[in-house]
Amino acid sequence: MTFFLIGHDFKYETEATVKLFFPAMRFAFCTEDAPCAGDFIRTVFTEDRILVETSLSGVFRRQEVPLSPDGDKHAAEHALCRTLYAHLMEATGVTPPWGMLTGIRPVRMLTAAVEQGSTLEQAAAHMQQTYLVSEKKLALAKATARVQLPLxxxxxxxxxxxxxxxxxxxxxxxxxxxxxxxxxxxxxxxxxxxxxxxxxxxxxxxxxxxxxxxxxxxxxxxxxxxxxxxxxxxxxxxxxxxxxxxxxxxxxxxxxxxxxxxxxxxxxxxxxxxxxxxxxxxxxxxxxxxxxxxxxxxxxxxxxxxxxxxxxxxxxxxxxxxxxxxxxxxxxxxxxxxxxxxxxxxxxxxxxxxxxxxxxxxxxxxxxxxxxxxxxxxxxxxxxxxxxxxxxxxxxxxxxxxxxxxxxxxxxxxxxxxxxxxxxxxxxxxxxxxxxxxxxxxxxxxxxxxxxxxxxxxxxxxxxxxxxxxxxxxxxxxxxxxxx
Ligand code: SF4
The missing domain is CATH 3.80.30.20 (tm_1862 like domain)
Incomplete structure (x- = not known):
């Protein structure tokens, strides 16, 4: 599948997001726009918006969201991944159980937030809002954190x-x-x-x-x-x-x-x-x-x-x-x-x-x-x-x-x-x-x-x-x- 990354350098993050839906897929990456006959995913940053397009098994989809003007790179990366994630959920019909969380240590996110003064509930709510983690996996992560924290x-x-x-x-x-x-x-x-x-x-x-x-x-x-x-x-x-x-x-x-x-x-x-x-x-x-x-x-x-x-x-x-x-x-x-x-x-x-x-x-x-x-x-x-x-x-x-x-x-x-x-x-x-x-x-x-x-x-x-x-x-x- 061809994967276009145009106007941004978030290859690692976007690839990780796409792999949530296509775990074993190999991609041909292109950083310049070009016509593409087969299946493709196209992610584009313009001056003021994020554009995601896919063509999967002959079905074309397009999604566009405004880009925050504050220039925060981390926020831009998250907005891109979130747009891509929402788009791919719709295009594939798949809902990843851990949402768009690609990190390997979800429980550490919770225990670190608790060490910094959050309650476990607050940390979990933040994780769910940010990464769209399912209720079931959130409950598992919380239960694990609850056992770990005293240890x-x-x-x-x-x-x-x-x-x-x-x-x-x-x-x-x-x-x-x-x-x-x-x-x-x-x-x-x-x-x-x-x-x-x-x-x-x-x-x-x-x-x-x-x-x-x-x-x-x-x-x-x-x-x-x-x-x-x-x-x-x-x-x-x-x-x-x-x-x-x-x-x-x-x-x-x-x-x-x-x-x-x-x-x-x-x-x-x-x-x-x-x-x-x-x-x-x-x-x-x-x-x-x-x-x-x-x-x-x-x-x-x-x-x-x-x-x-x-x-x-x-x-x-x-x-x-x-x-x-x-x-x-x-x-x-x-x-x-x-x-x-x-x-x-x-x-x-x-x-x-x-x-x-x-x-x-x-x-x-x-x-x-x-x-x-x-x-x-x-x-x-x-x-x-x-x-x-x-x-x-x-x-x-x-x-x-x-x-x-x-x-x-x-x-x-x-x-x-x-x-x-x-x-x-x-x-x-x-x-x-x-x-x-x-x-x-x-x-x-x-x-x-x-x-x-x-x-x-x-x-x-x-x-x-x-x-x-x-x-x-x-x-x-x-x-x-x-x-x-
Ligand atoms: S490390 Fe474990 S999985 Fe790998 S060959 Fe040995 S026993 Fe099998």
Whole structure:
């Protein structure tokens, strides 16, 4: 589809608005007017007005609104997106559930407004008026903010969290767009990777000690951390234990992930080194769907992994599900969720399938998928609260089916602090391993990101040069007043 951007430079914002209606569409952008035979969207700024025209499947529409004369760029951008949004709603008959909100952290908009003195109701009303968010999603965002606000109060200024990345998986799921490597392809890199990771953890231990910081939460994620051997996992967790004080931390998660990697031996390692929260992620309990997404385990294996962890004393277990997987149906999803609830995990995270370019599914050409994800998401948000699970973190991603969201639900007291902190961006998070990024949050709110290499071979091969960048962390943190 041709997308004309004439007389303005709001490409990013307008494209994001159009993607609410055409999530997987590729556009040919033109900044000069020209005749166009096929489907097109034309956005034009004149001196005093905004003009939006579309020609979709042979139907032409035109909308024009006056431009405010005050020259405020932000207001002009919002007016353009709002005009475009209204136009596309009419042209497509689609009403996006999150309205014209394209940001990934709607709850942060609410909590930030509350921190600045608004009530939650005022913040929510403002969000609805500005972005035309549906009542249902507004209620979800408010419920999530209500759980988060007390947990975010009183964060110590010198507290930081640590994320450790283990970017290997037993095989690659068809929907995956993470930087994760199958053991078959990259397995030989694992020993060197683990050695480098341990060196990086020791560097962070030194930084934490010399900068007098307090470790608040630890999250070992991936990939699939349990894809590596029990000995390698022990090497990492042992390094962590000997490099920094873990006694005072509030949460220590290991994302056990896929059932085909979870063994008694690995769970014993996780327990021995003090992790108090694990995640076992079936994504679905429908074997046909598991096969369709390229998972090499059955639903029963996921259930067995959960029961094994429970029998070994794990009392804070999360289970991840995905709404909208290929071949899944609302009935089958309901069945999955009901079976998961029957297991009584402490938290359940319901993601919505995204179709990013890297995903094999996308490469297969499934551009506009007719998918019942909304029915699945709706079932989750109605059923889980009735069972005592409240939404506690929520984020959105680009190219999510039907512009839906990912929501973590937890029983009271089992909310993952790390998940809240990563979305709230109010605490520094050190990232170790490839694909990880360090996010330095200075007391005045400025955020600096320092990224590690994406791929294991780069991380291993250029490790020394990469570690020199850690001095940047020291300089930034020494220059900021953390009140310590
Ligand atoms: S387990 Fe997760 S990270 Fe690994 S391939 Fe599947 S979706 Fe990607």
């Amino acid at each position: 975010l109060q009183g964060l110590a200024p010198d507290a930081i969290s640590l994320y450790i990345s283990i970017p290997f998986c037993p095989s690659r799921c068809s929907y995956c767009s993470f930087v994760s490597h199958s053991i078959a392809e990259a397995g030989e890199l694992i020993p060197a990777y683990v050695d480098c990771l341990c060196r990086e953890i020791r560097i962070y231990g030194d930084l934490i000690r010399t900068l007098h910081l307090k470790l608040d939460t630890v999250y070992i994620g991936g990939g699939t951390p349990t894809a590596i051997s029990a000995q390698q996992l022990a090497q990492i967790m042992d390094t962590l234990q000997s490099s920094m004080h873990l006694d005072g931390i509030r949460e220590y998660t290991v994302e056990a992930g896929r059932a085909d990697t979870i063994t008694r031996e690995k769970l014993e390692v996780i327990r021995r080194y003090g992790a108090d929260r694990i995640s076992i992620n079936p994504q679905t309990l429908n074997d046909a769907v598991l096969r369709a997404i390229g998972r090499k385990h059955t639903a029963q294996q996921a259930v067995d992994a959960f029961l094994l962890a429970r029998s070994m004393g794990f009392d804070n277990i999360n289970m991840d599900l995905i709404a909208g997987l290929p071949q899944d149906t609302p009935d089958s999803f309901r069945n999955t969720l009901d079976r998961v609830i029957a297991l009584e995990p402490e938290s359940v995270t319901v993601h919505t399938l995204t179709l990013k370019r890297a995903a094999d599914l996308y490469a297969q050409g499934e551009r506009q998928i007719a998918n019942p994800a909304a029915a699945m998401v709706d079932y989750s948000s109605s059923r889980l609260p009735v069972q005592g699970y409240q939404p506690y973190y929520l984020y959105r991603q680009k190219n999510t089916l039907e512009n839906l969201e990912n929501v973590g639900y937890a029983k009271p007291g089992y909310e993952s602090l790390y998940n809240i902190l990563i979305m709230d961006e109010t605490q520094t998070i050190f990232g170790a391993g490839c694909g990880a990024s360090t996010k330095l949050v200075c007391p005045e709110g400025k955020i600096t990101r320092i990224r590690n290499y994406k791929f294991p071979y780069e991380y291993i091969g250029q490790f020394d040069a990469l570690m020199e960048k850690k001095e940047q962390i020291r300089r930034i943190m020494e220059g900021a007043d953390y009140g310590v």
